[in-house]
Amino acid sequence: MTEWWRDAVIYQIYPRSFQDSTGDGIGDLPGITRRLDHIADLGADAIWLSPIFTSPQKDMGYDVSDYTGIDPLFGTLDDFDAMVARAHELGIKVIIDQVISHSSDKHAWFAESRSSRDNGKADWYVWADPRADGTPPNNWPSVFGGPAWEWDAKRKQYYLHNFLIEQPDLNMWNPAVQDALLDTMRFWLERGVDGFRLDTVNYYFHDDKLRNNPPNPDYDGPETYPRQLHIHSKNRPQNIAFLKKMRALTDEFPDRMMVGEVGDGGQTAIDIMAKYTAGTDRLHMCYSFEMLSPEFTAAHFRKCIEGVQTGAPDGHSCWSFSNHDVMRHVSRWAANADDPDILSRQSAAMLMSFPGTICIYQGEELGQTETTLVYEELTDPPALRFWPEVKGRDGCRTPMVWDASQPNAGFSDGTPWLPVKGAQAAHAVAGQQGDDSVLAAYRDTIAFRKSQPALRWGQTQFLDLPEPVLAFTRTHEGQSLTCVFNLSTTPVTLSVSGDTAMTGPARADMQGQSLSLPANGFAWLTGAVDLTM
Incomplete structure (x- = not known):
């Protein structure tokens, strides 16, 4: 099933x-x-x-x-x-x-952790001594601006916060932290939830040596966070072992699932999606911000889908x-x-x-x-801090x-x-x-x-057509559908080879072997057909 x-x-x-x-x-x-x-x-x-x-x-x-x-x-x-x-x-x-990559600073765990350096939860969060001149331990920035480190006067140490100062990062290197988080997930599974969406799933672990991130030479925008390549503050290989623990927990309950949010962009995000969904002992699926970008081209959508298919042929994506x-x-x-x-x-x-x-x-x-x-x-x-350049x-x-x-x-x-x-x-x-x-x-x-097995479960093969046409065939157990989209405001006409017909709620016109797509037109064609412009 x-x-x-x-x-x-x-x-x-x-x-x-x-x-x-x-x-x-x-x-x-x-x-x-x-x-x-x-x-x-x-x-x-x-x-x-x-x-x-x-x-x-x-x-x-x-x-x-x-x-x-x-x-x-x-x-x-x-x-x-x-x-x-x-x-x-x-x-x-x-x-x-x-x-679960971070909690509120009002969580009871953090209140105990910051109370001293030797309490029962002293290492449940990421604490570090300042450098000799009193500055933060390294150059990691917060996603929301400023350094990712906040000084705590009581402990006389910095704590890590990848997001707001009020969101201290949990220390996933500590097995007790992992167990406590798994217990909270079990609570909701036993209450009847069918799955979890895992926020910032690639932020769970940090480099335990706290090495500096290198600069990102490809960014020159208004925000500070993208100015680095975050190779030490996230995307660490240790994440996968914890994903396996979470999968083992959800597998105790029938018909449950996990989908992870990969907080990254570009090829890095696609690679992480592939790694995190490979096999049957990690996440059930992942999504990234790749299709949540301003880019609206056939090449972009194809790259996103083929990237995951190539990197994790046995994995699963969410778009x-x-x-x-x-x-x-x-x-x-x-x-x-x-x-x-x-x-x-x-x-x-x-x-x-x-x-x-x-x-x-x-x-x-x-x-x-x-x-x-x-x-x-x-x-x-972020908007309150960086307005008007950042709208939030x-x-x-x-x-x-x-x-x-x-x-x-x-x-x-x-x-x-x-x-x-x-x-x-x-x-x-x-x-x-x-x-x-x-x-x-x-x-x-x-x-x-829902009425088309090919769209629900089919394999995907892209057709090599120039912009602005996105076209691919979905095939499952003998059924094929060819999906065609005109990603522009200019009408496009395609020649169709093969025995086919339009199906579904299309926005197109087909006369003989000619398929006309108006501005932002689309069509589903029965069978695996050849298309030329």
Whole structure:
């Protein structure tokens, strides 16, 4: 039997922006439960929840102070259990975030660790003495700006934080830390979750010699972090042994899975995805930020998919175009389309044609665009620090829109934590019930994927065509589909060789052996066919 996650469509929920049930302006677990029917109607197989654990919310829950508690902002453990039960009634799996490379500085573990150099948890975090001149131990920077080291006056040492000062890094070199984290994962597995999304999975281990990172000669942008090649502060080979421990734990429970977020870019990310999913004793799958980039070319999409296929032929990938950390793809790729709704339809068709597991981000199915915010509306730490050169992540995190006729488009009766603006309310669910809506296109495209074994499980072979055409054939047990996409605003005509016909909700026209693709057009052709321009 094929594991459920291998061809799943996963719907990412950003809990504080999905549905508020209390009027405090922040989404919560009862709100998610209320809206699960929307996800079931869409055709998604699973939901992934960004962090809902107890947290001071310095980084919107990615700073966990209790790994087995629900933050009161979102509800209670009973609310969580009710949500899981309702999701399972609807045939929806539940995946939760695990943020275990670092904790909050308010976690009880860190409070004990920083209290002295000889307590029971003294080495549960990464501590180091200053250099002779009092400066940090090495040159590692924080992702959010400044050095990755913070001085602690009580211990008279620095501690490592790859992200905010309030997010100290756990010391994975300590077996007791690994065991404690595995125990927290077991808690949620026993509570019925179906899988984990592992935040910053390539950050778990650091170089124990604390060697300096070399400079990155290829970056000259506004941020400090990309100015280094992070060969010592992350991507360490010791990660794999811990991934195996996590896999052994999840394998104790039937039908569970793990998907790791690789916080890196370029060929490095593809190589890591391959390593982390190779064989059957590591992660079930990985995703990186490669398809979350501004690049919108056939060569780029092909490189991403072929890179993983070549590097880990027995591994598995997860692909997405948007999430809570990047600009929404309809806005990010706007220069490649004349009509954002048509770009949304093409994006859905592409994503649902890709091999592996698919993840869509809340609002993507509505053709939602990035929200333009002013400084006074921001909450995201990088934006607050580096504005206006860095816009931050708030623009993709604004609330889900349900009904434009309701206050805050139906998200909340109170003041939302981020504003609901008119440009976003125009995409509300209630206004997209017609057959010609973006929402209908997503439902139809997901249903088409599910009806085609070749799209769900097929092998992938790319066709050698020039830009702007992306084309590949998916084949499974005798069924073949050729997927063709025009990634431009200029119409393209292709000659087709072979006995074929269009199928599915295409945006194209076929007359005899001629296939015409309008701006951002796409088509699925039966069989493995030859195409020429």
